[in-house]
Amino acid sequence: xxxxxxxxxxxxxxxxxxxxxxxxxxxxxxxxxxxxxxxxxxxxxxxxxxxxxxxxxxxxxxxxxxxxxxxxxxxxxxxxxxxxxxxxxxxxxxxxxxxxxxxxxxxxxxxxxxxxxxxxxxxxxxxxxxxxxxxxxxxxxxxxxxxxxxxxxxxxxxxxxxxxxxxxxxxxxxxxxxxxxxxxxxxxxxxxxxxxxxxxxxxxxxxxxxxxxxxxxxxxxxxxxxxxxxxxxxxxxxxxxxxxxxxxxxxxxxxxxxxxxxxxxxxxxxxxxxxxxxxxxxxxxxxxxxxxxxxxxxxxxxxxxxxxxxxxxxxxxxxxxxxxxxxxxxxxxxxxxxxxxxxxxxxxxxxxxxxxxxxxxxxxxxxxxxxxxxxxxxxxxxxxxxxxxxxxxxxxxxxxxxxxxxxxxxxxxxxxxxxxxxxxxxxxxxxx
RNA sequence: GGAGACAUACUCAAGAGGCUGAAGAGGCGCCCCUGCUAAGGGUGUAGGAUGGGCAACUGUCGCGAGGGUUCAAAUCCCUCUGUCUCCGCCA
Numbered sequence: 001x002x003x004x005x006x007x008x009x010x011x012x013x014x015x016x017x018x019x020x021x022x023x024x025x026x027x028x029x030x031x032x033x034x035x036x037x038x039x040x041x042x043x044x045x046x047x048x049x050x051x052x053x054x055x056x057x058x059x060x061x062x063x064x065x066x067x068x069x070x071x072x073x074x075x076x077x078x079x080x081x082x083x084x085x086x087x088x089x090x091x092x093x094x095x096x097x098x099x100x101x102x103x104x105x106x107x108x109x110x111x112x113x114x115x116x117x118x119x120x121x122x123x124x125x126x127x128x129x130x131x132x133x134x135x136x137x138x139x140x141x142x143x144x145x146x147x148x149x150x151x152x153x154x155x156x157x158x159x160x161x162x163x164x165x166x167x168x169x170x171x172x173x174x175x176x177x178x179x180x181x182x183x184x185x186x187x188x189x190x191x192x193x194x195x196x197x198x199x200x201x202x203x204x205x206x207x208x209x210x211x212x213x214x215x216x217x218x219x220x221x222x223x224x225x226x227x228x229x230x231x232x233x234x235x236x237x238x239x240x241x242x243x244x245x246x247x248x249x250x251x252x253x254x255x256x257x258x259x260x261x262x263x264x265x266x267x268x269x270x271x272x273x274x275x276x277x278x279x280x281x282x283x284x285x286x287x288x289x290x291x292x293x294x295x296x297x298x299x300x301x302x303x304x305x306x307x308x309x310x311x312x313x314x315x316x317x318x319x320x321x322x323x324x325x326x327x328x329x330x331x332x333x334x335x336x337x338x339x340x341x342x343x344x345x346x347x348x349x350x351x352x353x354x355x356x357x358x359x360x361x362x363x364x365x366x367x368x369x370x371x372x373x374x375x376x377x378x379x380x381x382x383x384x385x386x387x388x389x390x391x392x393x394x395x396x397x398x399x400x401x402x403x404x405x406x407x408x409x410x411x412x413x414x415x416x417x418x419x420x421x422x423x424x425x426x427x428x429x430x431x432x
Numbered sequence: 433g434g435a436g437a438c439a440u441a442c443u444c445a446a447g448a449g450g451c452u453g454a455a456g457a458g459g460c461g462c463c464c465c466u467g468c469u470a471a472g473g474g475u476g477u478a479g480g481a482u483g484g485g486c487a488a489c490u491g492u493c494g495c496g497a498g499g500g501u502u503c504a505a506a507u508c509c510c511u512c513u514g515u516c517u518c519c520g521c522c523a
Contacts, residue, residue, distance in 0.1 A: 044483055048492040055492090058504045062450030073503085080503040204513085206497095228513090247442090247480085368481090372442095376478090 001105055001333075001366045004037050017111050022120045022328045029104050036101040043097065047090045054083045106213070109332035110362040116336055119326030125339070126326065131310050132319030134343040134350075139405045141346035144396040145277040148174050150407055150427040154278070165275070166267070166282035168392075173425040177398065177411075178285075178391045180418035181316075182260065185287040185389040188312050189258035194289060197259040199238030202229040207241035210367045213332070219268040235261035236385045239290045240363060247378060248371040254293035254301065258388060261286065278392040279351075287388040292369065298358050298382035302336065305386040306356040309340040312388065313353070315414045318401045319343035321350050335360040340387075342397035353393050356386035 007014050011030055018026050057080050064073040117126045141147075148154035153174025159167040170178050190196055208217055208230050222231040232238055239259050248255070262285050274280045289308065291301045306322060313320045325337040337357040341350035361380035364370070370378045402410040407427040411419050419425075 041483065044492080048483065051492055054503085059450070061503055065450075077503040084503080206513095249442090378480095 001362055002108055002110065003365065004033070004101075004105065007033055007105075007108070008037065013111070014108065018109065020112060020116075020118055020327045021109055021330065021332075023109065026107060026109070029108055033101060033104050033108065036097055036104065040094065040097045040101060043090060043094050047087065047094055050083055050087050050090065054080055054087070057083070106366075107332075109330075110335055110360060112327055112330055112334070113336040113358075116330065117324060117326045118328075120328040122326070122329045124326040125329055126324045128322045128324050128338070130319070130321045131314055132317075132343070134319045134345075134348075135401075136345050136348060137403075137405070141400050141403060143277065143346065144279075144399055147399045147403060147409075148278075148395070150429055151409075151425065152428045156276070156278075163282075166280075168278050168281060172428075174395070176419060177415075177425070178395060180415055181389055181391050181394055181398065182285060182287055183418045184316075184415055185312060186258065186260065188315075189287070189289055189308070189388055192256075192308060194256045194258040197235075197239065197257050199232075199235050199242070199259050199261055201232055201238075201261055201264075203232055203238055203241060204228050205230065207244065208237070210244055211237045211240050211363070220265050222264050222266060231264035232261060233265050234263050234286060235259035235288045236290055239288070240367065240369075240383060240385075243292065243369045243381075244367045246369055248292070248369070248381065250294075250371055250373055253371055253381065254291055254297060257290045259288050259290060261288070263390075277396070279396060281392060284390060284392045286390040289386045289388050291384045292364075292381045293384070294371070295361065295379065295382050298360060298384060301382075301384050302356065302358040305384060306338055306340060306354075309354040309356065309386060309388070313340065313342060313397070316398060316402075316412045317410075318397045320353070323350070323352075331357075333359050333362040335362070342394070343401065344397065345400050351393075351396075353390065353397060354387035357384060359383045359385075 002014065007030065011034065014030050015027055018024065018030070057076050061073045061076045061080070064070075064076065117124065119125070142150075145154055145156070148170075151173050153171050155169040155171060156167075159169050186196055202224060205228055208221060212220070212233075217230075220233045224230065236259075238261065239257055243255075262283060264283050267280060267282065271280055278284075289305060291298075291305065293301050310320055310322065320343065321341050323339045323341050325334075325339065330337055335358045337355065339352045340354035340356065342353045343349075344351055360382050363383045364380040369381050369383070371381055372378050399409055402412065404410060404424075408424050411423055411425065416423065
């Protein structure tokens with residue numbers, strides 16, 4: 001969400017930004033918003049004046065009553081009733097206009113960074129750098145679910161019977177790698193100075209509304225029946241909502257957190273869940289990084305954060321690349337965003353494992369997350385988030401890239417302390 | 433889940449229909465005293481959101497949230513949320 005004052009003073013820029021994002025259907029919103037704002041302010045002045053009058057007359061009534069001047073007081077009461085009559089209409093309009101204004105403001109996308117590549121959809125995302133050689137081994141890499149099956153490590157069939165499509169049982173070594181990867185990622189971020197957090201996994205509807213759009217809520221969030229609670233889709237939801245309506249101290253910033261949580265997603269919409277593998281499912285676990293900082297620091301944090309992802313994946317011998325999201329692929333709240341994609345030697349292409357975003361003050365404005373500067377001024381913080389690791393997806397990359405010709409899987413050195421020191425895990429049965 | 437209490441500014445806290453946007457204190461600023469520190473004395477000051485105005489300034493909203501009663505609500509009524517204590521149930 002943008003600042004209405006900014007929209008007022010930078011109409012062309014805001015419209016240009018909408019065009020860059022190929023959302024021309026939203027162009028009329030800008031003019032509408034400016035006009036609504038104008039109307040609202042006029043109305044507010046009118047209302048304020050009437051309210052002022054009401055307050056002063058009411059005060060006089062108080063004085064008169066104390067002096068026992070009943071009749072005069074009664075006279076004044078009639079005046080106030082009259083003022084209230086006039087006010088009723090104005091206040092209703094004030095409310096409906098400000099609601100309409102807010103709704104429209106929410107639909108206007110955040111300004112994007114000047115250097116974001118322009119493009120309509122994800123096909124125009126730009127590869128910026130590769131880290132590690134994308135190796136294609138001379139033996140065939142099976143489908144990830146089959147590799148896991150060879151370790152007796154995945155049971156989707158039973159999960160289907162118990163919970164339905166979109167769930168999995170991870171078993172034995174595969175489950176152990178899952179936990180190890182999470183623990184490793186946790187410590188990796190702690191060593192970067194981030195604070196480890198475990199947030200609530202269910203949140204109230206007002207918190208939900210603060211952190212996501214209506215569409216997202218419909219397509220993602222599971223609601224607990226009979227309670228005002230939703231299962232979180234990512235710990236970012238809990239972690240950002242934590243600061244709703246807060247005024248932070250300057251010395252509190254930056255707030256750097258790495259949070260663990262299971263994530264629950266309905267995955268309604270374009271993709272749907274994956275039938276066979278564990279690429280897209282209803283429930284997975286994730287280690288996230290979230291940063292709240294001063295506006296002048298957010299770009300620096302953005303660069304640090306995506307680099308952490310690269311470093312982490314490289315430490316597990318997984319080749320990655322940085323893919324910069326183009327204008328049309330950026331969600332409306334984002335100033336810039338990139339995906340870190342892991343190499344899949346089976347598909348011979350990269351696939352998304354991390355998504356790093358700088359939302360500048362868009363989320364903070366919506367949630368009123370500010371900090372007080374030394375001179376007493378209050379300023380919105382900038383918020384950023386990035387995946388540290390989402391095990392199911394990471395496991396796909398992990399098993400494909402560390403698979404040996406004999407079907408065993410190497411445990412990278414960095415992960416060994418979390419795997420009881422072992423260097424390799426061995427299949428329990430042949431694939432096919 | 434049951435029973436009770438509570439929710440006021442950065443913090444503690446007064447406040448029971450008009451004179452309260454909120455006493456008092458801590459805090460914070462400056463000064464004095466003390467070799468330094470702790471402590472003490474004096475003095476000053478603030479406060480959340482938003483509108484109008486070039487500005488000086490000024491208005492509105494605001495006492496957990498949302499409704500209601502009233503000419504007038506921090507104060508009365510209703511709903512919700514949260515916190516604490518006790519009991520119950522459990523990992």
